[in-house]
Amino acid sequence: MTTDNAADRATDLATDLFDRLTAGAADEWASYVDHPFVQQLGRGTLPVSSFRHYLVQDYLFLIHFARAYALAVYKGQSLADMRAAFGGLKAILDVEMDLHIRLCAGWGLSPADLEQAAEAKATMAYTRYVLETGLRGDLLDLHVALAPCVLGYAEIGKRLAAGPSGLAQGNPYRSWIAEYSGEAYQEVAAGARATLNRLAARGMTEQRFPQLLTTFRQACRLEADFWQMGLTRAT
Template sequence: MSEPFPIPPFAKECKEKAKEAFGASYVHPFVVALADGSLSSEIFRFYQIQDAKYLESFSDACAILSTKANDPKDKLWLIDAARMSLVVENELHLNYGKKLGYDAKTIADTEPTPSNLAYQNHMVSVALKGSSVEGLSAIAPCPWLYIELGQHLLQKMGTIPESHPYGDWLRMYSDSGFNEYMKNLLALLQKWADQTDAGTREKAILAFEKSVHYEWMFWDQAWTKQTWRH
């Protein structure tokens, strides 16, 4: 499918380097089962709770990056992104929680899986210790993949039936309103890439690639209901 939002040169380079891992998410059994509605509610519940845990760190990474922004507009955008990742997603999680039997306390009391914790640590560590463009590259794959995947699934399905058990999830991520968010994120990524040197850009591409791999691992940790026990 064609890209649903403009992709600046640096973002294109990032995605090209990570294209195999990016595409792997589209065919992961979790995603396939989610789209056709056959995914068990137990696995989806596990995924939703882990996703809520992940988004707390995504918000942290955005907030950290806001302190590295020199332009007040960029700073405000990142602060808003930190807030949106908690507020908007929280609504989806808690709405499903009413159906699947979990709440905010359940989320707070749940331990992140090994893959989830590794992904969170990657994002926050790069945001803290890396350059601004490295940190932004580390968080970009999450919204990019979900938005593109959501719109791909909508295009493939044609319409999302009201009876679909995961219709709210599919409708949220197929919403074209998110395109403006990605347009702004990738424009800022290009701006910061242009302000740095080739070596730092290479590190940023590597941070992006790692996050794309972690995205695949996130589907997998939910599909297998990963635990810390051997």
């Protein structure tokens, strides 16, 4: 290996892993974070029936993602790994699910109603993919599969909040946007990004990156399918 090649490789490995993944999956990432469902959320024009269907399914989705973070706690090789995964688990159980309960209460839906709802195919496809990835792979595989959700929602929240209608008083989805653009959730996302970089520094090689990118691309596609499920109210 020449000195120049060695320097290039060191630079690649030091680059923020999430930035590398989004650059490598640019089309899939854009289809997810710029989906028509997201655009309509920001404008406040999304049909309430679509948002309600999405929110019920997202509650079920979060139950499985809580299990995925619990798996990350189990797979942790250090207390730092375990604490990072516990932070994600706590954010789901104590922040995101509470938001869903508050919003759904306005439609007369109780937590028991939400838990008893039938899972849509898009919900099952994405959540099982993440869990299966975590079961067959290591901690980095699992966190890469989780990344489009936790980091994507933070990016979407910031984008929509910065738009002209995102936090406008008349936007019926203002509280959702405020939650994901708010400081608490943005800190969760920053922690997830730092965890990716820490795990990559510990165990990623350039030979492994294409496989991680494949996982990330598929997770982004499944996220876009989840938005589409909400938009069309598919079951």
